[in-house]
Amino acid sequence: MNSLSKVHVPLGPDAYDISIGGSIHQRLGELYPAPPGSRAALITSDNIAQLHAATVRESLCSGGWDLEMFVVADGEAAKDLAVAGDLCRRLAQSGFDRGAVIFALGGGVIGDLAGFVAAIYLRGIAFVQLPTTLLAQADAGVGGKVAVDLPEGKNLIGAFHQPDAVFIDTSVLGTLPDRYLRSGMAEVIKHAAIADEELFGFIEENMERIYARDPEALQHLLTRNCQIKVDIVIQDPRDTGVRGLLNLGHTVGHAVEAGAHWAIHHGEAVAIGMVAETRLAVELGICGEGDLERLVALLAAAGLSADTSAVDTKVATAALRRDKKIARETLRLPLMTRIGKAELFETVSIEQLEAALANAV
Numbered sequence: 386m387n388s389l390s391k392v393h394v395p396l397g398p399d400a401y402d403i404s405i406g407g408s409i410h411q412r413l414g415e416l417y418p419a420p421p422g423s424r425a426a427l428i429t430s431d432n433i434a435q436l437h438a439a440t441v442r443e444s445l446c447s448g449g450w451d452l453e454m455f456v457v458a459d460g461e462a463a464k465d466l467a468v469a470g471d472l473c474r475r476l477a478q479s480g481f482d483r484g485a486v487i488f489a490l491g492g493g494v495i496g497d498l499a500g501f502v503a504a505i506y507l508r509g510i511a512f513v514q515l516p517t518t519l520l521a522q523a524d525a526g527v528g529g530k531v532a533v534d535l536p537e538g539k540n541l542i543g544a545f546h547q548p549d550a551v552f553i554d555t556s557v558l559g560t561l562p563d564r565y566l567r568s569g570m571a572e573v574i575k576h577a578a579i580a581d582e583e584l585f586g587f588i589e590e591n592m593e594r595i596y597a598r599d600p601e602a603l604q605h606l607l608t609r610n611c612q613i614k615v616d617i618v619i620q621d622p623r624d625t626g627v628r629g630l631l632n633l634g635h636t637v638g639h640a641v642e643a644g645a646h647w648a649i650h651h652g653e654a655v656a657i658g659m660v661a662e663t664r665l666a667v668e669l670g671i672c673g674e675g676d677l678e679r680l681v682a683l684l685a686a687a688g689l690s691a692d693t694s695a696v697d698t699k700v701a702t703a704a705l706r707r708d709k710k711i712a713r714e715t716l717r718l719p720l721m722t723r724i725g726k727a728e729l730f731e732t733v734s735i736e737q738l739e740a741a742l743a744n745a746v
């Protein structure tokens with residue numbers, strides 16, 4: 386039997402557990418059995434359905450769930466109000482009531498979309514995250530942020546809607562292409578950089594095992610990673626304060642993504658952003674050069690060396706100026722002060738941030 390670790394998310398009436406281990410999809414029926422008469426909607430995308438839906442369906446049905454599957458197209462375009470509206474209509478046509486549960490099987494797009502549908506359908510029903518990419522397992526699937534995009538920008542319509550449970554099956558990373566694993570590693574390294582030097586050291590020493598999808602290494606990595614994120618989220622579930630620490634690398638990173646017309650992956654952009662923002666922290670005298678070098682070395686070892694050839698500097702700079710955090714003129718920038726520690730700073734000027742972006746691309 387594969388081992389299982391749990392991270393509890395103590396959010397009062399919204400409390401839930403994150404379960405992490407190998408082959409969890411095979412064990413869903415026993416780990417999350419249906420209350421009598423319960424119906425469930427499994428929302429997933431084409432590609433994930435082919436890889437994982439049969440296992441998940443079989444397991445949930447063995448746990449007594451009366452399950453109906455809803456498949457959307459792969460890709461970010463599915464995070465759309467029309468797609469969410471269509472899913473709500475299909476749930477209504479199938480007669481799903483407030484006791485129904487949505488299972489979100491997929492990467493960040495599916496977690497955000499299905500979670501958003503769960504937040505709005507009948508004013509909110511329960512949902513369970515079954516994240517299948519490292520990015521979603523390490524970040525997007527944990528913490529209750531759900532959203533769809535607008536033509537005007539990503540994640541502009543959304544909600545805070547905590548899942549009822551999260552099941553992280555590390556075995557599914559076996560079919561995840563390396564580029565996607567690298568993208569998730571950027572968020573894991575971010576969590577280590579802001580809060581846990583020990584996890585940072587573990588990644589330094591175990592990179593080969595992680596990329597070889599060693600089950601024990603992945604389980605330790607994700608358990609520590611989720612605990613770090615949970616420790617921050619529970620202090621500020623609605624993201625008005627300390628949760629901003631989780632944005633390390635994201636202010637410059639989002640601008641880089643826009644500058645590359647989203648041809649580079651989120652984690653790749655975050656890696657560029659983390660280096661640029663930490664270089665700024667060194668220039669401001671709040672982080673040591675040695676810590677920056679250690680961060681740069683670890684990102685390089687994870688295959689996340691900055692390749693900015695696809696980034697249009699003008700587009701990136703324009704995106705930075707439009708950034709909602711900056712546009713509000715209350716820039717609270719998280720910066721790493723040493724490996725394993727970050728703080729929020731309100732003293733960084735927009736010009737300094739623009740210079741950091743310009744140096745990075």
Ligand code: GLY
Pocket residue numbers: 524525527528530624628631632
């Ligand atoms: N991804 C950052 C957060 O959940 O706040």
